[in-house]
Amino acid sequence: MTDEEVQDIEIQLVLEALRLRFGYDFRNYAPASLRRRVTQCLSSCEFTYISEIIPRLLHQGAFLDRLIQVLTISVSTLFRDPEVFRLLREHSVPMLRTYPYFNVWMAGCATGEEVYSMAILLKEAGIYDRGRIFATDINRENLDIAERGYYKADRWQEFENNYRLSGGQSKLEDYCHMDGDWLSFDPELKKNMVYSTHNLATDGVFAEMQFIVCRNVLIYFDGGLQHRVIDLFQDSLVRGGHLCLGMSENLDLGRPGHEFQAVSEKHRLFMAGYKRAGS
């Protein structure tokens, strides 16, 4: 047996310990990404073997947060892929405008940059007060950062560029302020945000949604889990509601039972509730 094959066994045992002890199910995550994440953490945890994670996890509850941090990738930015946000201004805002009240679900929102982007977008469309933004993630530490709305000040230029490229109609200074080494978002933007842990691998529908944004999360899942999550989104969306995925993620529009049609396939924006002929 090669070292890699032994490591695969160890990873399976770690995932089983995580599931049996804490109920987190990572078994359907893409194996290559999992392996990379786990092996990268060995030296920082001062372990030689992956299986050394198991006793630490089983007997020191506090290690759970560390392992979740290791297994999940939290990279995000304000108005990530700005042209997608341009498209949302053009296609999703008019759809939301038709509702007196609407719900937006940002699933896998990481540290919240995307949630503030959505809040700004809704503000500029004049419909922020009609909406509630449910921001969820499996990673509690990420959600705490998102809820605080503080980011390193050296990200200003990146945030500013993306805001402008996304078709921002004002100045970023109108929404966030420099505060020493930090930049902080206006508390007004937080008014209609609801943060909560939610695990896409195991949890169910929690409200009726007009719009779901789940970007750069499905790429870490295997095909079976991706289908489960798309089914969950389909069950959550109203007819005509929108689903936005990451630029390297896609929907199998021909899959039996799927009721989505593309608004922009290139930008991974879909509309729910439309059965394809013959399905």
Ligand SMILES: C[S@@+](CC[C@H](N)C(=O)[O-])C[C@H]1O[C@@H](n2cnc3c(N)ncnc32)[C@H](O)[C@@H]1O
């Ligand atoms: C790369 S970030 C994407 C952040 C943001 N959506 C974006 O595109 O900038 C992936 C996020 O998915 C979250 N995640 C991973 N597995 C999840 C699961 N089973 N349920 C909910 N969130 C999950 C991670 O914790 C992480 O915050």
